[in-house]
Amino acid sequence: MKFTKTAAVLSAAALVVLGACKTPTSTTPSSAPAPSTSDGGSSAPAAGGDLKFTILPKNLGNPYFETSTKGAEAAAAELGVTTELVGPAEAAADAQVQYIETATQQKVAAIELSANDQTALCDSVKAAQAAGVKVVTFDSDAPGCRDLFINQATAEGIAKVLVEMAADQSGDAGEIAILSATANATNQNAWIELMKTELTASHPNIKLVEVAYGDDQDQKSFDETQALLQKYPDLKVIVAPTTVGIAAAARYISTSEAKGKVWVTGLGTPNDMRSYVEDGTVKEFALWNPEDLGYLTTYAAKALVDGTITGAEGDKFEAGKLGEYTVGADNTVLLGDPYKFNADNIGNFNF
Amino acid sequence: MSATTPAYPDYGQPLWKRVLLTREMAIVALLLVTILVAALTVPYFADRMTAYNLLRNMFATLMIALPMALVMITGDIDISVGSMVGLTCSLLGLLYASGVPFELAMVLVLIVGAAGGLLNGLLVTRIGLPALAVTIGTMALFRGIAVGLLGTSTVTEFPEAWTNLAKYEIGTTGIPFIIVFYLVLLAAFIYLLHFTSFGRGVYAIGLNAEAAAFSGVNGARTRTILFMLAGTISGLGGIYWTLLRGTARGDVGDGLELQVIAAVVLGGVSVFGGVGAIYGVVAGVLLIGVLSSALQLVGVTAEVIKIITGVLLIGSVVLASFITWVKDRRARPALAAPAASPAVGG
Numbered sequence: 001m002k003f004t005k006t007a008a009v010l011s012a013a014a015l016v017v018l019g020a021c022k023t024p025t026s027t028t029p030s031s032a033p034a035p036s037t038s039d040g041g042s043s044a045p046a047a048g049g050d051l052k053f054t055i056l057p058k059n060l061g062n063p064y065f066e067t068s069t070k071g072a073e074a075a076a077a078e079l080g081v082t083t084e085l086v087g088p089a090e091a092a093a094d095a096q097v098q099y100i101e102t103a104t105q106q107k108v109a110a111i112e113l114s115a116n117d118q119t120a121l122c123d124s125v126k127a128a129q130a131a132g133v134k135v136v137t138f139d140s141d142a143p144g145c146r147d148l149f150i151n152q153a154t155a156e157g158i159a160k161v162l163v164e165m166a167a168d169q170s171g172d173a174g175e176i177a178i179l180s181a182t183a184n185a186t187n188q189n190a191w192i193e194l195m196k197t198e199l200t201a202s203h204p205n206i207k208l209v210e211v212a213y214g215d216d217q218d219q220k221s222f223d224e225t226q227a228l229l230q231k232y233p234d235l236k237v238i239v240a241p242t243t244v245g246i247a248a249a250a251r252y253i254s255t256s257e258a259k260g261k262v263w264v265t266g267l268g269t270p271n272d273m274r275s276y277v278e279d280g281t282v283k284e285f286a287l288w289n290p291e292d293l294g295y296l297t298t299y300a301a302k303a304l305v306d307g308t309i310t311g312a313e314g315d316k317f318e319a320g321k322l323g324e325y326t327v328g329a330d331n332t333v334l335l336g337d338p339y340k341f342n343a344d345n346i347g348n349f350n351f
Numbered sequence: 352m353s354a355t356t357p358a359y360p361d362y363g364q365p366l367w368k369r370v371l372l373t374r375e376m377a378i379v380a381l382l383l384v385t386i387l388v389a390a391l392t393v394p395y396f397a398d399r400m401t402a403y404n405l406l407r408n409m410f411a412t413l414m415i416a417l418p419m420a421l422v423m424i425t426g427d428i429d430i431s432v433g434s435m436v437g438l439t440c441s442l443l444g445l446l447y448a449s450g451v452p453f454e455l456a457m458v459l460v461l462i463v464g465a466a467g468g469l470l471n472g473l474l475v476t477r478i479g480l481p482a483l484a485v486t487i488g489t490m491a492l493f494r495g496i497a498v499g500l501l502g503t504s505t506v507t508e509f510p511e512a513w514t515n516l517a518k519y520e521i522g523t524t525g526i527p528f529i530i531v532f533y534l535v536l537l538a539a540f541i542y543l544l545h546f547t548s549f550g551r552g553v554y555a556i557g558l559n560a561e562a563a564a565f566s567g568v569n570g571a572r573t574r575t576i577l578f579m580l581a582g583t584i585s586g587l588g589g590i591y592w593t594l595l596r597g598t599a600r601g602d603v604g605d606g607l608e609l610q611v612i613a614a615v616v617l618g619g620v621s622v623f624g625g626v627g628a629i630y631g632v633v634a635g636v637l638l639i640g641v642l643s644s645a646l647q648l649v650g651v652t653a654e655v656i657k658i659i660t661g662v663l664l665i666g667s668v669v670l671a672s673f674i675t676w677v678k679d680r681r682a683r684p685a686l687a688a689p690a691a692s693p694a695v696g697g
């Protein structure tokens with residue numbers, strides 16, 4: 001019987017594992033181990049900051065959130081705040097709950113959250129607030145519980161720009177399809193509803209044939225694009241209101257026969273889309289600047305923590321290089337208007 | 352001379368050795384050591400909220416690991432449990448939203464869970480397909496229905512009396528009230544597996560299905576019942592999730608099956624069947640929970656936590672096989688027969 005040894009070895013293994021993982025934080029409590037992975041440029045925040053903010057995007061490894069985190073960390077560095085980037089690997093409904101709970105236990109000053117689910121997170125958000133943590137949502141809201149929402153653009157504004165581009169690229173007639181994120185995605189569903197209304201009202205000759213879901217996964221979105229092209233040979237435009245979806249769709253079409261016949265548009269980042277704009281797969285797409293979004297979120301969180309604002313309508317605060325912002329209705333701060341990127345201007349952007 | 356249970360070998364050893372020096376006890380010891388180390392070294396770990404959050408987040412896994420252990424001891428596996436959690440969650444939401452009383456809706460989804468398990472069981476035992484293949488199929492099937500039922504909508508209004516049940520804490524102990532319910536379930540499963548002839552049949556099937564059949568164990572019936580149990584408890588998992596988050600969606604429980612199976616294997620259940628004990632399985636689930644909660648508090652990212660859990664799992668399986676191999680080599684020259692003639696007690 002070697003079970004005593006088994007127990008000893010396994011216990012030792014656990015000690016080693018825990019010990020090894022503990023080291024970085026115990027020696028340098030200010031720096032988070034994770035963020036350095038992709039945004040190489042952002043240096044660790046200046047020392048001395050007592051305040052710690054947790055940045056909790058929908059999932060890690062998503063270029064969009066990597067960019068917003070870069071902005072958030074830049075603002076934190078200006079403000080002398082420490083940040084820690086955490087998040088689930090997949091954007092599942094309640095995967096963020098445990099991170100909110102962890103941040104609450106760590107007694108951080110604020111959580112910058114892009115919510116995967118409108119309601120599933122609210123209990124943990126309320127528990128965080130009860131423990132004195134300010135919760136600022138950005139990109140995707142959890143209404144009814146957060147202190148403040150930083151809105152990247154109004155749903156109406158986005159839907160309007162998406163429909164404009166679809167109408168422009170389809171010649172205001174024919175079949176279009178939407179390639180969305182997950183079927184439960186808060187943002188995308190709101191935009192799609194508004195797009196449908198706008199299409200019926202102002203573009204009667206455009207027919208929306210299908211809303212497909214790529215689940216914000218590259219391969220799934222790629223496959224869904226292929227399926228759309230096979231199902232609808234007369235398709236003129238694919239509108240992908242998600243950065244993962246538009247890049248996957250453009251990648252598929254750029255090497256298929258549909259290139260130049262089916263246009264891909266939607267919401268994407270210039271860096272993802274640059275080659276497809278240059279090779280003629282994509283005419284025009286839109287987005288706000290996620291880096292500015294993260295930047296504004298950190299400034300807003302700091303203003304909340306400092307007590308400069310309470311989140312009430314009409315509260316004003318300074319957001320560094322972005323200037324002054326005013327809290328609007330429903331404890332919401334609007335970043336600005338969506339921006340259209342095309343061959344003429346894409347060279348000016350790098351995110 | 353009454354029916355010997357092959358899962359408890361080495362009767363030549365003194366009792367304390369047989370009880371303490373088992374793979375399950377190794378996991379329990381590892382769990383305790385991990386808790387101790389985490390409590391001493393991880394900031395904020397020694398806090399009642401750790402226990403509260405951990406138990407609530409692992410509750411579905413804790414529940415489903417029980418029937419999964421039994422299924423795996425017979426040598427089967429059920430990959431469809433996570434999808435069944437999603438299916439019952441969205442069905443519960445749909446039924447309640449369409450006016451069915453909540454209590455009735457809960458009973459109905461449990462029946463659906465049992466029916467899904469029955470489907471698995473019949474495909475495995477009557478048609479004779481491998482459990483892995485069948486439940487991979489039903490995993491896709493249940494998930495498809497789960498997402499299809501609700502489409503893009505979510506149901507978020509549930510009776511507060513019920514949703515509060517999932518949140519209620521016993522005083523300030525950090526122990527969620529629902530653990531009381533779990534203890535009842537746990538006792539039932541311990542009784543079923545370790546103290547009934549049905550339970551002995553479960554081990555017998557896993558060790559040698561043919562020998563079990565000759566000693567009067569109805570293999571097909573036993574295995575089907577276990578799949579139904581897995582389905583039903585997954586239904587409970589779906590109900591629990593709905594109450595916990597106050598929302599019903601089709602993508603709930605995605606990947607849960609892997610966590611459950613990992614915990615069951617970590618807890619000492621052999622992937623080849625025939626070996627395992629309930630307390631080891633519970634310790635396996637808690638070990639995964641404690642480890643990931645401690646690592647999270649330390650600031651380790653989700654991917655790294657997965658890697659560590661994976662390495663731990665592989666390590667435990669490899670180590671277990673290695674120990675068995677060493678034991679077999681040692682035992683062979685002396686007594687070759689006992690392992691080959693189990694459970695022929697009648």
